[in-house]
Amino acid sequence: MMPFRISVPASSANLGPGFDSMGLALGLYIHLDVEDSDQPAFFAHGSTESEENHFIWNISEQVAKRYGVTLPPCKVQETSEIPLARGLGSSASAIVAGIELANQLGNLQLTDDQKLAFGTEIEGHPDNIAPALFGGLTISTMLEDDIPSAQLNDIELDLIAYIPKVELKTEVARDCLPDTYERNYAARASAMSNLIVAALYSKDYVLFGKMLENDLFHEPFRKELISNFDVIREKAKAFGAFGTALSGAGSTMLSFVPKGNGSTVKEKMVTQLEGYQVKLLEIDTKGVSVSQNR
Numbered sequence: 001m002m003p004f005r006i007s008v009p010a011s012s013a014n015l016g017p018g019f020d021s022m023g024l025a026l027g028l029y030i031h032l033d034v035e036d037s038d039q040p041a042f043f044a045h046g047s048t049e050s051e052e053n054h055f056i057w058n059i060s061e062q063v064a065k066r067y068g069v070t071l072p073p074c075k076v077q078e079t080s081e082i083p084l085a086r087g088l089g090s091s092a093s094a095i096v097a098g099i100e101l102a103n104q105l106g107n108l109q110l111t112d113d114q115k116l117a118f119g120t121e122i123e124g125h126p127d128n129i130a131p132a133l134f135g136g137l138t139i140s141t142m143l144e145d146d147i148p149s150a151q152l153n154d155i156e157l158d159l160i161a162y163i164p165k166v167e168l169k170t171e172v173a174r175d176c177l178p179d180t181y182e183r184n185y186a187a188r189a190s191a192m193s194n195l196i197v198a199a200l201y202s203k204d205y206v207l208f209g210k211m212l213e214n215d216l217f218h219e220p221f222r223k224e225l226i227s228n229f230d231v232i233r234e235k236a237k238a239f240g241a242f243g244t245a246l247s248g249a250g251s252t253m254l255s256f257v258p259k260g261n262g263s264t265v266k267e268k269m270v271t272q273l274e275g276y277q278v279k280l281l282e283i284d285t286k287g288v289s290v291s292q293n294r
């Protein structure tokens with residue numbers, strides 16, 4: 001089996017009103033290159049020193065313990081294109097990588113449902129875990145003993161991410177949210193989520209962009225934490241984007257642009273945003289993958 005490579009995509013959760021349920025897999029990846037070794041060793045991204053208590057290895061060990069197996073010694077080299085704590089789902093991608101590593105090393109033959117359940121248990125919500133596992137746009141939620149999830153791959157949009165230097169931990173951005181929403185407010189907020197899904201399925205991207213920018217669940221409470229929130233949204237709209245939302249809990253923002261116009265809009269946005277990485281991103285449609293060839 002060894003050597004093998006596990007690749008997991010990044011993801012953008014929420015898409016405005018799809019708070020805690022919608023997520024889109026992105027073409028930025030974390031890779032684990034795994035090979036045989038007598039001495040167990042885990043090399044984190046950019047490090048030449050083996051770490052015993054690495055986040056991903058800890059996840060793998062938790063999975064192994066749950067299923068009563070001991071993982072064989074091996075050497076794991078992590079490389080990642082996903083910036084940490086910017087709302088691009090780095091923690092969920094790392095969790096999925098850890099689950100898949102245990103799955104492969106322990107020959108556990110975990111089902112998709114088992115991986116989704118375990119990942120969601122650790123992350124607390126399924127909106128990044130599901131796209132990291134399955135690719136595309138996923139909508140999922142937590143029932144008592146099940147995590148139903150639907151997938152949509154047929155999205156004809158270009159994506160532009162504005163990634164600032166500043167990190168924002170999801171935990172901190174969740175602390176800004178209200179504990180409860182009043183009934184009429186919640187009904188309006190969930191109507192936006194229903195409409196955004198209908199707009200995506202019917203490919204009405206003008207309506208999609210409108211709903212994307214009308215979230216009531218989280219963005220009104222988080223936007224104060226995000227520099228240039230309104231500026232980015234307004235400029236992107238003026239240059240032709242359908243809409244722009246906070247990616248996950250932030251700090252990145254993500255624009256959805258008519259297919260084929262991405263690079264033109266990106267070039268214009270670059271001139272407006274100093275200190276940001278402005279990136280044209282692909283949608284990943286595969287989710288986590290394991291390959292023998294490197």
Ligand SMILES: Nc1ncnc2c1ncn2[C@@H]1O[C@H](COP(=O)(O)OP(=O)(O)O)[C@@H](O)[C@H]1O
Pocket residue numbers: 030055056080083084085086087088089090091092094168169170171248249
């Ligand atoms: N590949 C990784 N290796 C180690 N820790 C990671 C990795 N990816 C994410 N993390 C942990 O998750 C944190 C970021 O998670 P979070 O605040 O949820 O932001 P996001 O998931 O949006 O990037 C990092 O600060 C780090 O502690």
Ligand SMILES: N[C@@H](CCOP(=O)(O)O)C(=O)O
Pocket residue numbers: 011013014019020021086087088089090091125127128170173174218247248249250
């Ligand atoms: N629904 C969560 C999503 C967090 O995504 P992340 O990429 O910022 O970890 C939230 O909005 O808190």
